[in-house]
Amino acid sequence: MLKRNDLGDEMQESQKIASFSAQENELGADPGANNNILEKLMKGYTKLEIDDALRPFYEHNLQKIVDDVDYGVLAALQGTWVSYNNKATNPTVDRLIGSGVHTTIMPSPGTNSGTIPGKYSFDCQQYIEKLTFDLVPGGVRNRGGANEQFCGAVKYEQSVKSVSTEKESAALKYTPIHEENGMYLWLSDVFNYAATEKTIKEDRGLLPVAETNPNKDLYPDGYPDETLFLVLNDKGVKEYVTLANLNGRHYYAILAAKELKPGAGQTGPYFIPDYSISRSGVIPHGSTITLLGDLAQGDNGFLIKGAPQFPEGNAAWKYDHLAISRTMGGAGASESDPINLDAPPPPWVFETLNHVTDPEENKIYTQRILANPLYPYSVRPDLRLRDTNKGQEITNHVLIQMSSKNKTGAQGGIINVPFVDRFVSTVEMKMNLWIETVKEDGKEFLQLQYEQIIFFEFAFGDSGGTTSWPHIQVNTLRKIEDIPEDQRQIIIDQFYNTGKKDAAAAAAGCPYHKE
Structure with missing residues (x-):
């Protein structure tokens, strides 16, 4: 857990940033005031240790504590974020019509978990997205007896549409494929509340x-x-x-005593949360998620200089980020004998395989993933994030890493409705979220990138083991006022003007057009 060091301030930096972000998103604030947001936010935080002083809670200070809500780095999320497609430096722009890429693996029609192994349906699509964050006013109080926690809550709503081309024309087709809402929590201020x-x-x-x-x-x-x-x-x-x-x-x-004495709880137990951030979400397929995580620490703290680092060439063949899991046979490759994802697919990808060319049946198992038109993103989607960042001046970033299943300590989780649990059980979710400072055309603003990996389990392999199927989504987002006009118009048409009679009134629903 992180602690803030500026407890004496009347208004915390995270509240100042959140206040400005709301004004910028709705009213068009002075762009210069946006400079160094991440630096201002993160300089106030260090890691909480057991020997750090713990603040006492007094009932008469309740309103002051609630008003002094801390959102941490989540304050930078306030506002409406939308897809950004970097067309300037991407060599594959001719076939990239959306900013996001997702890979999805589902059971093949006619199959069930108890019969023929290895049959699955694979899909890789591009998409656009609108993601809105709203800070919940006031600290959310969690009461735990001798321990009190006040969380900074941030609501989110996500809408996603796939983008494809019509078969007989150049027109783009936008299809709604995902809606989600939920809450991020900054698990910050913990107080000791002794009995009185x-x-x-x-x-x-x-x-x-x-x-x-x-x-x-x-x-x-x-x-x-x-x-x-x-x-x-x-x-x-x-x-x-x-x-x-x-x-x-x-x-x-x-x-044992049966009654409390005044002062009980002063000597503990004291609670230090395992993690600084949680995310809960409701997925329309019938799953609810809880993720726990923290900020990644760089060489000089939690604000990391430069752009996020993504691998090139052979180094990109890492199964933790591939749409091909080890239990899927690994495409006949390995991390020590990889496939170079910055080179064309191997020749066998386009061959008719047989028991001589593929004796272990690992290549045919994953052949269609490497043969997909969106290769290499169909194999390792986060390379799309890497390529989007090429040519950009990213001065610093913060990385939030979250998971539903952690190696030790507190755990998140996933709950599925019976149908999903029986046929395509969703068992684990991991997420990387980068908040980046970008300098462009004399202006400084934030950019959001994420990689989400969800693991499904269904069917079995030739050896009888349950197969793990990665479902991956990646995207690059900017505030709606920070994207080019042509891209902004697409967002307005697809997420604000749909199904409304009065287009002018619909545009007024867009935060970029608020007056």
């Missing part, structure tokens, strides 16, 4: 010690608010004593 006389009386009341209680004299306040220890006294008789009178003696039993 007021909370003790209001929350449960106090039941006096019974007159028949043999230990009533050990409770000077008249309530069982002391922990007692059974010891052997100087006369060799067992009796209960309070902790103050234990004096290191051997004890035989413990009689």
Whole structure:
């Protein structure tokens, strides 16, 4: 978990950034005020350690704490983000009509999980997207007894349309394929909330010690608010004593206190969250997700200089990012004997394979993925992000890494409706989210890139093991006011003007056109 270092400020930097982002997105604020947003945000944060001071919570400060909400780097997300297609430097622009790429693998018609293995339907499409973030006012309070947490919540709504060309014309076809909403949380401020006389009386009341209680004299306040220890006294008789009178003696039993004393909880337990960020989402196919994650740390902190780094050539053949999993046979290659994704596909991709040319049946298993018109993005989609960034001046970035299944500690999760659970169980999701500072034409603004990898499990391989199928989405987004006019018009037509009688009124729904 990250902590902020500027607790004395009347208005935290994340709130200032969020306030400006909202104005910029709706009113067209001074572009110069947008400079160094990530640098301003991240300079206020360091890693929280167990020996860092913990703030006490007092009820009379509740409103001040709520108003002092911290959104962390999530504050930079405020506003409407839309697809950005970098046409200036991309050598494959002639066949790129959308900014995003997704790969999807589904069971082949006629199959089921108990019969013929290895039959699947593969699809790789380009898409455009509108992604809106709205900061929830005030800190969201989580109460945990001696621990209180106030989260900065950010709602999101996502709309996605695939882009394809009509068979008999050059016209583009936009088809809605995905809607999603959910919430990001900045899991920030944790306070220690010790018991007070007021909370003790209001929350449960106090039941006096019974007159028949043999230990009533050990409770000077008249309530069982002391922990007692059974010891052997100087006369060799067992009796209960309070902790103050234990004096290191051997004890035989413990009689726990049944009531709190004012100040209970001051000495802990203290809670340091495993992660700084969570994401919950509702997927229209019948899955709900919870991801947990944190900011990646570079050599000099959480603000990383330059652009995100993506591999070239043979180095790009890493199964953690491929649409071909190891359980799918790996296309007959390996990380030590890779396929160069910056070169044309190997000749066997376009051959009719047989048991001589493909004795282990690994190539035919994945042949269509490498033969897809969107190769190499059909194999490793995040290379689309790499190529989009070519020629751009990206001065710094922040990387958020999240997962539903972490190696240790707290876990997220995925819950599916029965149909999905039975036939195409969604078992894991990983996400990389880059927030980048871009300089272009004398202006500085933010760019958003993401890679999402969702793992389905269905069918089995020749050896009987369950097959893991990656479903990957990548895209590059900018604020709607920061994309070229021709691209902006497409977004307005596809996400704001659809199904409305009055196009002028529809355009008014676009934040870029608000007055």
